[in-house]
C-alpha cells in the first residue's frame with residue numbers, strides 16, 4: 001500500500017488565511033453594507049511598468065516568427081541578457097556578484113522551498129521567529145529539526161546569533177516579512193561571522209530589498225565581507241516590480257561556496273543546486289525574462305520607483321498614524337510591512353476581530369507567523385492610497 005510522507009501530518013494546518021477569510025465572510029454576511037478595507041494580504045495592487053509591458057509584447061511577437069521563436073532555454077538557469085542585467089544591478093550597490101552565479105526562477109517562493117533538496121535531513125535549521133511560513137513548512141516536510149531565533153521587542157524584531165547554539169542552516173529575511181525590520185551591515189556581519197565559524201549556510205531572503213530607502217542599510221548579504229563563503233541569496237521581482245502575477249525571481253550562489261561531503265570531498269553548492277534544477281525545473285518563459293530585463297534598464301528602474309514610492313508613502317501614512325496613537329511598531333520605513341503591537345494588551349486574534357467589527361479593516365494576526373507574533377499584527381502598504389487613508393482614520397477612532 002502506498003505510504004504518504006508522514007512529516008506532513010506534523011505540520012500545523014494552514015489555517016491562517018483560511019481563518020481570516022472565514023471571519024471576514026461571516027462578518028460581511030452579517031453586515032452586507034460594511035465597506036471592508038483589506039490590509040492583510042501581501043500582494044501588490046499597481047500594474048507592471050510600461051517598459052516591462054512593451055518588452056513582453058515584443059517578445060511575444062518574436063515567439064510568433066520562425067526565425068526568432070524560442071523553445072526550451074538551454075540551461076534553464078536564465079538567459080544571459082537577464083543574468084547580466086541582474087549582476088549589473090547587484091554591482092550598482094556594492095554587492096560583487098557574477099552573472100554566472102545567478103539562476104533565474106519563477107519567483108522566490110519556489111526556490112526558498114526547494115533549496116532544502118540539496119541539504120541532508122539531519123541538519124539543524126535555525127529560523128527567526130516570527131517568519132515567512134515557507135521556511136518552517138518546507139523543513140518540516142523533510143522532518144528536519146528546527147530551532148528558533150527569537151525576534152522580539154527587546155531586539156527590535158531582528159534576531160541575532162547566539163554563540164552557544166549551533167545551527168547548520170539559517171534563514172534570514174531582511175527587510176523582514178512580517179516585521180518590516182532591516183538588518184544593519186554590522187548585524188548581518190555578526191550572522192556571517194557566526195555562519196563561517198560554525199560551517200553553516202545562510203539562506204538570505206531579500207525579496208523586499210527595493211523598499212530600503214536608507215543608503216547605509218544592506219540590500220544584499222553579498223555587501224557583507226565573508227558572505228561569499230556562507231550565503232545563498234534569493235530575491236524576487238514580485239514586490240519590486242509588481243511581478244506577483246508574472247513570476248520571476250533569482251537565486252545567487254557564489255562560486256566559492258562549498259561544503260565537505262562525508263567522503264571528505266569538496267562539494268560546490270552552486271553545482272549541486274544546478275544539478276537539482278536541471279532535473280526538476282525547465283526555466284522561465286522568454287517573454288517574462290525579457291520583461292524582467294526591462295525592469296533593470298534606466299527607464300524600467302525609473303518606472304518601478306514611482307510605484308515603490310507610492311507604497312512607501314502608504315507605509316508612511318500608516319506609521320505616522322501609529323506614532324500619533326503612541327502604538328509600538330517596527331517596519332514602515334524601509335519595508336512595505338508595518339508590524340504593530342496590538343493596543344490595549346489584546347491578543348492577535350482579539351485585535352483582528354475588533355478591527356474588523358469596529359473599523360471594518362482586515363489585517364493579519366501576528367500569531368500566524370510564529371509564537372513571537374502573538375500580541376502583534378501586520379498591516380501592508382500595498383493597498384490603494386485613499387483606502388489606506390480611510391483605514392487609518394477609522395483606526396484612530398478605535399477606543400481601547
Ligand code: PLP
Pocket residue numbers: 042106107108109110112132173177205207235236237238243244248249
Ligand atoms: N520571500 C518572502 C519573504 C515573501 O514575503 C514572499 C512573498 O510574499 C516571497 C519570498 C515569494 O515571492 P514570489 O514567489 O512571488 O517571488
